Amino acid sequence: MTNTLVQNSVSQAYARDGKGPMVYGKYKEHGYKVQPLIDKLGTRITENVSGTEAFRIAGLDWQVEKREALYPTADGTPGVNKKKCSIVRTDTDECLHQPGKNYEPVQHTAIADLFNYLAGEIEIENVLSIRGGEKVYATASIKVEGEVVPGDRVKRYLHAFNSHDGSSSFGVFFTDVRLACANQLSMLTKRESKNATENGQGMRMRHTRSVTEFAKNLPQLIDLERQSFHKSLEGLRDLSGIPLTAELTRRVLEVTYAEKLSVPIKDKQTKEKRERVLTDLPEFAAIREHLHETGYGMDMEGVRGTVYGLFNGITQYESHHGNKSEETTERNRARLESLYGGKASKRINAAHAACLALV
Secondary structure, three states, X not given: OOHHHHOOOOOOOOEOOOOOEOOOHHHHOOOOOOOOHHHHOOEEXXXXXXXXXXXXXXXXXXXXXXXXXXXXXXXXXXXXXXXXXXXXXXXXXXXXXXXXXXXXXXXXXXXXXXHHHOEOOEXXXXXXXXXXXXXXXXXXXXXXXXXXXXXXXEEEEEEEEEEOOOOOOEEEEEEEEEOOOOEEEEEEOOOOOOOOEEEOOEEEEOOHHHHHHHHHHHHHHHHHHHHHHHHHHHHHHHHOOOEOOHHHHHHHHHHHOHHXXXXXXEOOOOOOEEOOOHHHOHHHHHHHHHHHHHOOOOOOOOOOOEHHHHHHHHHHHHHHOOOHHHOOHHHHHHHHHHHOOOHHHHHHHHHHHHHHOOO
């Protein structure tokens, strides 16, 4: 580990190559300084509308229905697979999934119904359909935000999701997002509900009946999230007061990327396997660059040269990493799903815990 990783250099916080602020008009009203990843994929809802209206704007006011699972027979007539069923979009007749015959779909419009129920508690910001409606997300602010350091705002969001491809059932989770860089700072799932089951992707409900019952309890859950948000903000403020050193950087990165570091690497020269170290990881160079040159908001007092700055270097990598010249819709989808319950969210949470352990 070299000391260059933790030098206090002025970064291009909201600008690149001296070209000025990277502010996108329709995101500015929500406080963002850069374009959130989800807005590269979904529909930004710019007005405070109902869940039903938001889904109409996003083109997701359609339904699915359960039909017979058909297959071609030798004589060309369709046969029926009695062990399976087809989940079909009623507007296009496109088959999204063929699960077992006892499968009962939950309409993604249940998310709209849920958000209708929460009117006044939330403000919808984005609705997203992945792979023609196989998976649907909707994101809403729970109307709580605060500053870590002056000018550095963080918001807490509620996300609801549903799938028609069998990858998940209906569910919800919460995240914190830093507006200066649209970094995801955490994924929060540790809330109990008798109507939901928890795993790495949030709280899930398997039947429409459960969704309806859960909606009645969600305002109380949102209130708990608002209360816990301020405690989380205090933790981030504590990190802004800890000077960053090479040793602290090493400790945090080794915890964050422990899974990758546990896999040996084959030396190109000796052809022998050896222990993988931080400098072998592409994340190492990218995070170092974020700390010095490309980190959004890194020039703020309390960010540059602090553990909080390192945390944001990590979250920027996990939230936005990739070669923008090679950016594709599919890559962005994969990145978003990694943030929403995949490896990226786990690394961000590991980095968060490792940083807080230094307080």
